Amino acid sequence: xxxxxxxxxxxxxxNLRIERSAIADAHGWAFxxxxxxxxxxxxxxxxxxxxxxxxxxxARGVSTDGVGALIFASxxxxxxxxxxxxLVAAALGLPETVATSDNGGSLRAGxxxxxxxxxxxxxxxxxxxxxxxxHTKPGSAQELQYGAGAVAMTVGSGKVIAKxxxxxxxxxxxxxxxxxxxxxxxxxxxxRWVRDEGYGKIVPAAIKAALADAxxxxxxxxxxxxxxxxxxxxxAMAKKSGIAAEAVVDNLHxxxxxxxxxxxxxxxxxxxxxxxxxxxIVVAAFGTGCDVLVFEATPELANYKPRLSVAAAxxxxxxxxxxxxxLSFQGELQLDWGMRAEGSEKIPLxxxxxxxxxxxxxxxxECPSCGTVQFPQLASCVNCGSFExxxxxxxxxxxxxxxxxTADWLQFSPSPPLxxxxxxxxxxxRVMMEIVDVEPGQLDVGTPLRMxxxxxxxxxxxxxxxxxxxxxxxxxxxx
Amino acid sequence: MATGIRDKVAIIGMGCTKFGxxxxxxxxxxxVEAFREALADAxxxxxxxxxxxxxxxxxxVNVGNSAIPAAMALRLEGIPVSRVENMCATGTEALRxxxxxxxAGAVDFALAIGAEKLKDTGYGGLxxxxxxxxxxxxxxxxxxPAGFAQLASSYRxxxxxxxxxxxxxxxxxxxxxxxxxxxxxxxxLRKEVSLETILNAPMIAEPLGLFDCCGVSDxxxxxxxxxxxxxxxxxxxxxxxxxSMQLSISAGRESGTNQWDGSYVPNTRNASRRxxxxxxxxxxxxxxxxxxxxxxxxxxxLVTMEDLGISKDGExxxxxxDGFYDADGKVPCQIDGGLKCFGHPIGASGLxxxxxxxxxxxxxxxxxxxxxVRFGLSHNLGxxxxxxxxxxxxxxxxxx
Numbered sequence: 001x002x003x004x005x006x007x008x009x010x011x012x013x014x015n016l017r018i019e020r021s022a023i024a025d026a027h028g029w030a031f032x033x034x035x036x037x038x039x040x041x042x043x044x045x046x047x048x049x050x051x052x053x054x055x056x057x058x059a060r061g062v063s064t065d066g067v068g069a070l071i072f073a074s075x076x077x078x079x080x081x082x083x084x085x086x087l088v089a090a091a092l093g094l095p096e097t098v099a100t101s102d103n104g105g106s107l108r109a110g111x112x113x114x115x116x117x118x119x120x121x122x123x124x125x126x127x128x129x130x131x132x133x134x135h136t137k138p139g140s141a142q143e144l145q146y147g148a149g150a151v152a153m154t155v156g157s158g159k160v161i162a163k164x165x166x167x168x169x170x171x172x173x174x175x176x177x178x179x180x181x182x183x184x185x186x187x188x189x190x191x192r193w194v195r196d197e198g199y200g201k202i203v204p205a206a207i208k209a210a211l212a213d214a215x216x217x218x219x220x221x222x223x224x225x226x227x228x229x230x231x232x233x234x235x236a237m238a239k240k241s242g243i244a245a246e247a248v249v250d251n252l253h254x255x256x257x258x259x260x261x262x263x264x265x266x267x268x269x270x271x272x273x274x275x276x277x278x279x280x281i282v283v284a285a286f287g288t289g290c291d292v293l294v295f296e297a298t299p300e301l302a303n304y305k306p307r308l309s310v311a312a313a314x315x316x317x318x319x320x321x322x323x324x325x326x327l328s329f330q331g332e333l334q335l336d337w338g339m340r341a342e343g344s345e346k347i348p349l350x351x352x353x354x355x356x357x358x359x360x361x362x363x364x365x366e367c368p369s370c371g372t373v374q375f376p377q378l379a380s381c382v383n384c385g386s387f388e389x390x391x392x393x394x395x396x397x398x399x400x401x402x403x404x405x406t407a408d409w410l411q412f413s414p415s416p417p418l419x420x421x422x423x424x425x426x427x428x429x430r431v432m433m434e435i436v437d438v439e440p441g442q443l444d445v446g447t448p449l450r451m452x453x454x455x456x457x458x459x460x461x462x463x464x465x466x467x468x469x470x471x472x473x474x475x476x477x478x479x
Numbered sequence: 480m481a482t483g484i485r486d487k488v489a490i491i492g493m494g495c496t497k498f499g500x501x502x503x504x505x506x507x508x509x510x511v512e513a514f515r516e517a518l519a520d521a522x523x524x525x526x527x528x529x530x531x532x533x534x535x536x537x538x539x540v541n542v543g544n545s546a547i548p549a550a551m552a553l554r555l556e557g558i559p560v561s562r563v564e565n566m567c568a569t570g571t572e573a574l575r576x577x578x579x580x581x582x583a584g585a586v587d588f589a590l591a592i593g594a595e596k597l598k599d600t601g602y603g604g605l606x607x608x609x610x611x612x613x614x615x616x617x618x619x620x621x622x623x624p625a626g627f628a629q630l631a632s633s634y635r636x637x638x639x640x641x642x643x644x645x646x647x648x649x650x651x652x653x654x655x656x657x658x659x660x661x662x663x664x665x666x667x668l669r670k671e672v673s674l675e676t677i678l679n680a681p682m683i684a685e686p687l688g689l690f691d692c693c694g695v696s697d698x699x700x701x702x703x704x705x706x707x708x709x710x711x712x713x714x715x716x717x718x719x720x721x722x723s724m725q726l727s728i729s730a731g732r733e734s735g736t737n738q739w740d741g742s743y744v745p746n747t748r749n750a751s752r753r754x755x756x757x758x759x760x761x762x763x764x765x766x767x768x769x770x771x772x773x774x775x776x777x778x779x780x781l782v783t784m785e786d787l788g789i790s791k792d793g794e795x796x797x798x799x800x801d802g803f804y805d806a807d808g809k810v811p812c813q814i815d816g817g818l819k820c821f822g823h824p825i826g827a828s829g830l831x832x833x834x835x836x837x838x839x840x841x842x843x844x845x846x847x848x849x850x851x852v853r854f855g856l857s858h859n860l861g862x863x864x865x866x867x868x869x870x871x872x873x874x875x876x877x878x879x
Contacts, residue, residue: 339602351612359616374735376613382731383738404633404741404865407685408625410604417685420619421629422865428737432865434619445636445741456617468617 004118005160005298006153007125009269010061010308012054013149013256014133015437015476017041017317018326020144026323027139034144041319042257043147045133047329047414048436048455050078053467054150055129056091056453058262060397060479061308062152064092068124069099071117073109073261075179076132077102078465087467088129090360091453093394107227107287110151110261115291117155118164125156132260135330137185145229147257149313151265161301162272162281166214166294168206173288174198184330191230199233202290204240207282210292211241214280218242221294222279225249225267228286229258243282256314268295270310277301308479316477318439329414341412345459347466357392362451362469364429365390373429393427395451397479400425400471402447405435423449423471434470448474483757487582488721489710489877490702492521495834498698498822499667506541506596507552509699513827514553514592517701521588522713525553528703529586531560532576534569534593535826539606541596549592566608566861567773568726569593570700570829571870575724577704587709594699595824604683604695605825624692625684626863627776633741634782638793646686648796649777650677653690655805656774656813660820662847667694667822691777696822700830702837707877719840722854722873723757725750734865744779744860746869747786751858754871755788760854764789767810768852769839771832773860773869774817783858784812787871806847814839814847829870832857836874853879 024031024038045054051074070092072085079087085100103113110130117126131150136143176194177186188194203226211218224247226234234248249267251258259266264285271281281295320326327333357363358377365377369386373393380387405421412418419435421443435443436454449471456468472478494516496509504512510533518525533549535541542548546562549555563572570593577589600606605623609615635645654674660666672690680688710718727749733739751763760766770787774780781799784790789810790798798804804812815821815835818828836855838844854875861868 339600340604340607343607347616348612352616355613355616372736374731376617378731382735402632403737404629406621406625406628406632406687407682408621408628409681409685410624410683411607411620411622418619418621418625420621420625421632422734422741424737430735430737432618432734445632466616 003157004120004155005163006295007156007159007161008062008304009151009153009272009306010058011149011151011266011269011310011313012058012308012478013043013147013313013317014045014049014054015317016044016046016320017255018044018320018323022321022323023143023326031139037144040254041317042144043149043317044320044326045148045329046436050133050455051076051131051150052078052084052087053453053455054133054148055088055131055152057479058131058150058308059088059092059127059129059152061306062127062154064094064127066124067094067098067127067154068122069117069126070094071101071103071113071126071128073103073113073128073130074132075104075107075109075261076134077104090356091467093361093396107261108285108289108291111264111283111285111291111293114153114155114265115167115293125154128153128155130262130265132262134186134260135184138327138332140185142186142229145258147259149256149259149262149266151262151269153265159300160298161304162295162297164293165296166210168209168213168292169289170202170206171289172202174202175288195230195233199228199237199286200240203237203284203286206290206292207241207284210282210294214294216280216294219244220280221247221282223247223249223271223275223281225264225271225282226284226286227251227258227263227267252314255317266310272297272301273306273309273311275301312477318437337412344461345457345466346462347459347464359468362395364393364395366393373425373427375429375431395425395429396469397451398425398427400449400451402443402445402449403430404445405443419443435472436470437472437476442473450474450479452478484578484582484724485722485757485759486707486720486877488578488704489707490704490719490721490837490874491710491713491715492517492523492703493701493834493837494520495665495700495831496698497665498696498824498831500598501697502598504697506535506594507548509594509596509697510549510552510592513594513699513701517703521703523588523703525555527588528555528558528590529588530558530577530580531555531590531592532563532573533560534563534573535595536564536566536569537595537597537606537608537825540599541594565868567775567825568829568859568861568868568870569826570831571859571872572829574702574830574833574872575726577702578721578724581704581706588703588705590701590703591830592699592701593826593830595826596697597695597824598697622684624687624776627779628684628687629741630782630864631686631778634778637740637742640796642686644796646678648781648799649691650674651799652774652777652780653677653819656817656819659806659814659847660816663815663821666816666820667696668816668820687776687778693775693818694820694822696824698822698824698827698831700827700834702830702833710877717841718877719837719874720877722875723754724870724872725754725757726868726870728868729862729866741865743782744786744864744867744869746867747783747858747860747871750869750871751787754873758854758873760873763787764810767854767856769811769814769836769849770856770858771815771817771835772812772858774813774819775823775860779860780812787856787858811849814849829857829859833872833874840874840876
């Protein structure tokens, strides 16, 4: 079909994993039936993570060399009017010539973005990021089923690891669930109807068409990726389509949960981590219709090793047993944080723009006179006082360690204690930074750290979000 | 060539309010309370004051921007009155303005007054001051104890001291100040506290527990300065002179380069070195009679003993546990209770420290009066150790 194909991928799953039993136990008085489905853990976005930050973290696992376009796909974009893809591009340090766009409106959005990129006639690679951190109504089935995460994929020519060999799309106003603009929760219709009339009729037909387009038989499919929160739905659709039961790719329910828009790509990436060259992979996404993409792994796949694999992202993480933390992070529970939480977080957009490069991509400056690397970049060198313009020096991927630290129980933090300290970079730069995803007693002077893109603060009055980089122990799974 | 201000400025009157939770008084009332005591002490009229410096730190409480509300409270009409703010060194900055005015011959009498009404915030601990629009975009907004707590992590790493041993010395610092505070009628906290209570207090910012943190108080303090010649002409015989006032501020090196190990405060070392030079003090461990230092947190006092050159580097823990800084030790520290127990209304603190040294030099310190007092040192530390300002003031007798 086209010379373009998948050239790299990366996955991100938040470090926090809420124990499903903690959720079910909290609701046991009202919904004892939840207990039976409360096995394993699901990923929980920290208070300072959203679809934008997770997308950035996933994209740090892929090559962005020469990327000409970036598509951000999500049903939970932080902004309705303010292109989220632009925030991702800036955090990744992509050049301002990159063509950015947002894609949403359906759980198919990630796969649709991938399809557009594959069909594109441009010569530069396209980066697709898909991410969701959906809020769930307390006590709902989704509260146990949904996770959070992001996937990045680059589409281009050259060292293609998987090529598209067939597709089929269906647009169908079959509404299994919906979430109106500005609402927090998905509203679902009865599962039996969704399974029989929705998935059961729409998905096999689309798969059949896609396989025909690819010119292969269902029996040739080695990996079948279809998300769905209904138990056994992928296996049922595989059976209906004539795809072998062994081809059904695990939906990562046990340790991650459903990551929404990211999930078809998460399962696709997971399949690529296991696939052999020549394997045929079907990726299907359901949501007011269906997109089915048929891929063939190329010989190049044997040489490809993802920097941020799905396997590692899913395997990592720290179990969280406090259910009220989930509620508090999602805003369901207004804890009394005291007067210290009352401060204004108004963001001067003028200042933010003036410092956009150093803030978005954490760019320090190197003094042309004495070579000192420093952040922030001010108008005069911190070491020698020279007024010369500093040379950009990104700190995002530089090794660092703790120079001093504390755990602050006094200052307001949505997830106390607030760990912060002086972070010493290998280049000599030193920055006072927040340190996240810290286990008690884990920090000491010299503890290795790496950088993560996070929300710095939220303006509760104007609903603006301020992003910046934070440090995390290098042992935490990620970029 | 600058010659410094040693013995060029006489302190002829001082005042200090009762520190504490002053639910009864606003900033204006606190200012007047300290001012009236200083006027009476100096024996001059309000109309004789030629210029004034008012210090307050927090904009969310107190009387607002500029010196106008303070001038209004004190009814200082038609003279130059300025507001100064330099974090916890604010009170000392007010005194520095007044002292320089007198030393320069600009006025005969100058007033320095500082106040802080922290108990109008509605919560415990200090508010976090605005850090500027650029810094707010990246800098973590930690609490004051969290900024200072980091001294402990670096100090332990440098001298390979266990958490337990360092905590024991830190606890002694607070215990000693509580013992001293009992004898200080104007102090906020006047109650002894056991080492066990101190060590087992709830954590505020690791490793600082509640009793490693100073009192958050309301209060005001005030000084009236003039030249030694005018003081003598007024018939004063036992007045105190400023031997030195030095200040040092961070310009980013500590927090922005790898040239500092985080275990000490370079500003205090700079300011004290210059202050000893200006005052002609060669051996502070032997020559200083008492010290009032910025013990905002126990760990701050601990490293300050080394930064002031009184304890050798790495030996503050030993000196502290040996009782060197206790009321009956060689160099009593915080004889009035310090920030820990006298309290810490930020804008007033620098002046409160000088007030104690002033009283001790004149033999007016009551139950806590020390013997043979010659030189009293006071020390402020504003901001945080990695981005801060440090001030050192030494006072003594005019004829010494």
